[in-house]
Amino acid sequence: MEKGSIVKVIVDLCVVPMGVGVSVSKHVTACEKVLSQAGLKTHLHAYGTNIEGEWDTVFAAIKKCHEVVHDMGAPRITTTIKLGTRTDREQTMEDKIQSVKEKLGE
Numbered sequence: 001m002e003k004g005s006i007v008k009v010i011v012d013l014c015v016v017p018m019g020v021g022v023s024v025s026k027h028v029t030a031c032e033k034v035l036s037q038a039g040l041k042t043h044l045h046a047y048g049t050n051i052e053g054e055w056d057t058v059f060a061a062i063k064k065c066h067e068v069v070h071d072m073g074a075p076r077i078t079t080t081i082k083l084g085t086r087t088d089r090e091q092t093m094e095d096k097i098q099s100v101k102e103k104l105g106e
Contacts, residue, residue, distance in 0.1 A: 007055040010093055012082040014048035015065055017074035027072055031065040038064070043093060048080070052093050055085075 017027045032049065035042050038061040041052040051058055062081070069077055 007085055008090065009051075009053065009055045009058055009083050009085050010091075010096070011051040011058055011062075012048055012080075013051055013062060013065075014080040015062075015069060016078045016080075017069050017072075018076035018078060020072075020074050027069050027074060030068050030072060034064045034068055035061050041093070050093050 015028070015031050017024050020027065032042070032044060035049065035051060038053075038057055040058060040061060043050040051061070053061075062079070066077055066079070
């Protein structure tokens with residue numbers, strides 16, 4: 001991989017606003033809008049969002065999610081991020097899921 005080349009990343013993101021009550025769906029919705037406006041490929045799941053895109057774009061959007069959720073009144077946010085990158089080939093979220101499904105015989 002060349003120095004300065006674009007790094008694609010797949011991220012599992014869970015942003016949890018604190019101090020806003022029990023329901024956080026409006027905060028999650030606001031963050032999902034940020035990710036969409038950034039042009040990122042996403043997949044919402046029960047405890048977070050999978051994101052696929054270029055490193056800098058993904059992490060700029062995560063920063064924007066924090067800014068938006070704080071602007072909505074959350075005094076604290078705790079975020080969990082798991083991520084993976086590959087340099088040997090391009091791989092999408094769907095590729096990873098399909099590989100497991102094939103092995104399950106689906």
